[in-house]
Amino acid sequence: MQIGELARRANVTVQTVRFYERQGLLPEPERKESGYRVYGEKELERLLFIRQAQALGFSLNEIKVILQMRGQGECPCGEVLIMAKKHLAAVDNQIRRLTKFRNELGQAVKKWERSGLPTLSAEAFCTLIQNANTGRNQKRQAEQD
Numbered sequence: 131m132q133i134g135e136l137a138r139r140a141n142v143t144v145q146t147v148r149f150y151e152r153q154g155l156l157p158e159p160e161r162k163e164s165g166y167r168v169y170g171e172k173e174l175e176r177l178l179f180i181r182q183a184q185a186l187g188f189s190l191n192e193i194k195v196i197l198q199m200r201g202q203g204e205c206p207c208g209e210v211l212i213m214a215k216k217h218l219a220a221v222d223n224q225i226r227r228l229t230k231f232r233n234e235l236g237q238a239v240k241k242w243e244r245s246g247l248p249t250l251s252a253e254a255f256c257t258l259i260q261n262a263n264t265g266r267n268q269k270r271q272a273e274q275d
Contacts, residue, residue: 131174132168132169133159139174141181142177150180155180155193159173176197179197180197186214188213
């Protein structure tokens with residue numbers, strides 16, 4: 131198949147396929163005499179793997195490491211497990227921050243509704259947002275210490 135069909139079947143753009151090739155995530159494809167790229171099912175499976183790994187939160191660099199290990203005949207399971215644990219911890223942290231923000235936002239909305247005021251100052255919501263990010267800022271500060 132040509133690049134357009136590969137992109138369509140993987141639900142990505144042609145530019146995405148070319149980008150992955152430049153990044154070394156997809157191997158340089160064979161070419162017809164006309165210069166058109168030619169892909170097979172193996173490349174489609176690899177492209178779908180890349181997209182699924184991204185959807186699970188793996189970075190392109192992490193995916194590249196996994197693919198390189200697999201290409202060398204090594205089982206990347208241990209590396210993937212380490213990466214997955216890091217992503218799980220990050221997701222858990224994000225959920226905690228978002229839950230806190232949701233609760234604070236809910237309280238602010240209730241307070242606004244009880245106040246009977248038709249409008250609320252923009253500063254009130256800006257402060258709420260700023261305070262919600264405090265958890266992330268404290269984490270960064272702790273990591274720097």
